[in-house]
Amino acid sequence: MSTSLELTLRPDASPTRHLPGDLAMWFFILAELTVFALLLLTFAVAQALQPQLFHDGRQLLDSSTGLALTLSLLTSGLFAALAQEQVRQAQARRGAWLLLAALLSASVYVWLKLGEYSHLANSGLGMEHNTFFTLYWILTGFHFVHVLLGLVILSWLAERCRQGAYGPGNCSALESGVLYWHMVDLVWVLLFPLVYVLN
Amino acid sequence: MSASTTLIACWLGLAVLSFASVQLGSAGATLLMVCAVLLAALGKAWLIADGFMELRHAPPMWRWLILSWPVVMAAGVLLALSVSL
Numbered sequence: 001m002s003t004s005l006e007l008t009l010r011p012d013a014s015p016t017r018h019l020p021g022d023l024a025m026w027f028f029i030l031a032e033l034t035v036f037a038l039l040l041l042t043f044a045v046a047q048a049l050q051p052q053l054f055h056d057g058r059q060l061l062d063s064s065t066g067l068a069l070t071l072s073l074l075t076s077g078l079f080a081a082l083a084q085e086q087v088r089q090a091q092a093r094r095g096a097w098l099l100l101a102a103l104l105s106a107s108v109y110v111w112l113k114l115g116e117y118s119h120l121a122n123s124g125l126g127m128e129h130n131t132f133f134t135l136y137w138i139l140t141g142f143h144f145v146h147v148l149l150g151l152v153i154l155s156w157l158a159e160r161c162r163q164g165a166y167g168p169g170n171c172s173a174l175e176s177g178v179l180y181w182h183m184v185d186l187v188w189v190l191l192f193p194l195v196y197v198l199n
Numbered sequence: 200m201s202a203s204t205t206l207i208a209c210w211l212g213l214a215v216l217s218f219a220s221v222q223l224g225s226a227g228a229t230l231l232m233v234c235a236v237l238l239a240a241l242g243k244a245w246l247i248a249d250g251f252m253e254l255r256h257a258p259p260m261w262r263w264l265i266l267s268w269p270v271v272m273a274a275g276v277l278l279a280l281s282v283s284l
Binding site: 030040045064070078082085104183184186189192196197198 | 202203206207209210213214215218220221223224225228233236237239240242243244247248251252253256257258259261264265268269271272273275276279280282283
């Protein structure tokens with residue numbers, strides 16, 4: 001598969017339109033977004049059918065924890081994007097440090113989410129409690145698995161960056177990994193209001 | 200504006216919209232509030248797509264494909280929730 005897709009526009013201004021990363025990653029992202037779309041819409045339809053149950057279930061979640069989860073993921077996304085920018089400017093070591101910062105910020109998300117899962121499980125609010133918590137565990141659990149995979153990818157990218165494997169003309173793999181991480185962010189910004197906020 | 204400054208500006212916008220979502224959510228369960236929260240989510244999704252994923256420089260087909268995903272999601276959620284409001 002080609003490393004990047006470039007289309008020539010006008011010769012005078014905006015000469016090229018560039019799709020970062022590998023084209024295969026973009027098809028993967030489309031597939032992932034489709035799966036998450038089905039889950040998110042299922043959650044919304046179930047809420048429409050049982051509004052009181054979902055209202056009561058949501059009261060047992062802490063929206064400030066949801067906000068902290070959001071900020072940790074978004075901050076991690078920022079660091080990953082800044083790392084990519086540094087690598088393009090031939091600053092691979094600085095890029096590696098920024099990827100490490102992205103990893104640490106994502107670890108805050110994991111720590112907070114595990115705390116929330118533990119609290120809910122200890123309160124008897126497991127997957128079988130009611131429809132709200134069944135869908136809560138499926139939706140957020142599926143997203144959480146993606147976050148864990150993202151941590152592995154960020155760690156790999158940071159190590160490769162440290163080794164100097166990426167540079168201004170050779171960063172398609174880095175772009176693809178970072179794109180995956182932004183996809184995880186993209187899903188979360190829709191998941192967060194649906195699960196934690198919208199009564 | 201440098202690329203790094205643009206990214207930081209995107210992050211600031213994302214943080215402000217996240218705080219706004221939670222504040223709006225605690226304001227009550229009306230259709231207007233749901234619309235406002237979903238609009239904030241839509242704005243965040245577009246900031247990620249155009250800013251972090253760099254789709255503002257991408258071929259239009261890919262850009263619109265990704266930008267339309269949060270629109271479809273927000274519309275679907277609004278349609279579903281408006282039934283119960």
